[in-house]
Amino acid sequence: xxxxxxxxxxxxxxxxxxxxxxxxxxxxxxxxxxxxxxxxxxxxxxxxxxxxxxxxxxxxxxxxxxxxxxxxxxxxxxxxxxxxxxxxxxxxxxxxxxxxxxxxxxxxxxxxxxxxxxxxxxxxxxxxxxxxxxxxxxxxxxxxxxxxxxxxxxxxxxxxxxxxxxxxxxxxxxxxxxxxxxxxxxxxxxxxxxxxxxxxxxxx
Ligand SMILES: Nc1nc2c(ncn2[C@@H]2O[C@H](COP(=O)(O)OP(=O)(O)OP(=O)(O)O)[C@@H](O)[C@H]2O)c(=O)[nH]1
Ligand SMILES: [Mg+2]
Numbered sequence: 001x002x003x004x005x006x007x008x009x010x011x012x013x014x015x016x017x018x019x020x021x022x023x024x025x026x027x028x029x030x031x032x033x034x035x036x037x038x039x040x041x042x043x044x045x046x047x048x049x050x051x052x053x054x055x056x057x058x059x060x061x062x063x064x065x066x067x068x069x070x071x072x073x074x075x076x077x078x079x080x081x082x083x084x085x086x087x088x089x090x091x092x093x094x095x096x097x098x099x100x101x102x103x104x105x106x107x108x109x110x111x112x113x114x115x116x117x118x119x120x121x122x123x124x125x126x127x128x129x130x131x132x133x134x135x136x137x138x139x140x141x142x143x144x145x146x147x148x149x150x151x152x153x154x155x156x157x158x159x160x161x162x163x164x165x166x167x168x169x170x171x172x173x174x175x176x177x178x179x180x181x182x183x184x185x186x187x188x189x190x191x192x193x194x195x196x197x198x199x200x201x202x203x204x
Contacts, residue, residue: 032078
């Protein structure tokens with residue numbers, strides 16, 4: 001599957017900003033610095049469509065990108081960045097919650113978990129929160145290029161256990177640096193997304 005066009009549409013901060021055209025949305029959620037923006041760029045084959053940064057906490061708003069004029073990629077601000085004020089953390093929660101509640105039935109959520117550290121307690125909270133909103137998140141384990149070959153199986157087992165998932169088979173190990181797993185993840189997302197949302201398959 002090759003993406004022909006991808007363009008930034010809007011940074012949403014209030015519900016009036018959200019697209020209301022019914023197009024399916026694929027949402028990337030996860031801790032600050034986990035690699036959301038990098039994975040989006042790699043999936044879409046665009047070097048810097050979504051802003052990436054080594055400074056955590058860079059993405060603050062809910063950012064929409066329209067792909068092939070037929071579906072959206074949504075880049076959520078990361079959670080768990082300690083060095084932001086309480087007020088900012090609350091604003092984060094409001095933005096994300098505002099968006100997710102509007103997106104029920106339209107969005108497929110990908111939860112990213114950092115493979116380099118095999119996840120963190122906040123990831124299991126995020127997973128439970130998403131499930132409480134009736135999403136069934138796809139879990140991608142990022143930065144696999146930083147995990148030694150001999151530690152891969154253990155890392156994936158730890159992530160599955162942390163989230164309370166029955167099996168590692170449901171995890172998608174990926175690396176935005178090497179491209180590992182990225183095409184497989186995108187293929188699965190598009191198949192599931194477009195078949196469940198009943199929207200037409202993009203002709204690519
Ligand atoms: N080694 C390696 N580093 C990565 C990978 N993906 C992202 N990074 C690095 O991790 C850092 C954060 O990446 P971003 O894509 O900006 O992370 P984010 O989740 O969008 O961060 P926020 O917007 O702050 O929530 C950057 O320094 C990236 O270069 C990967 O697959 N492998
Ligand atoms: Mg980002």
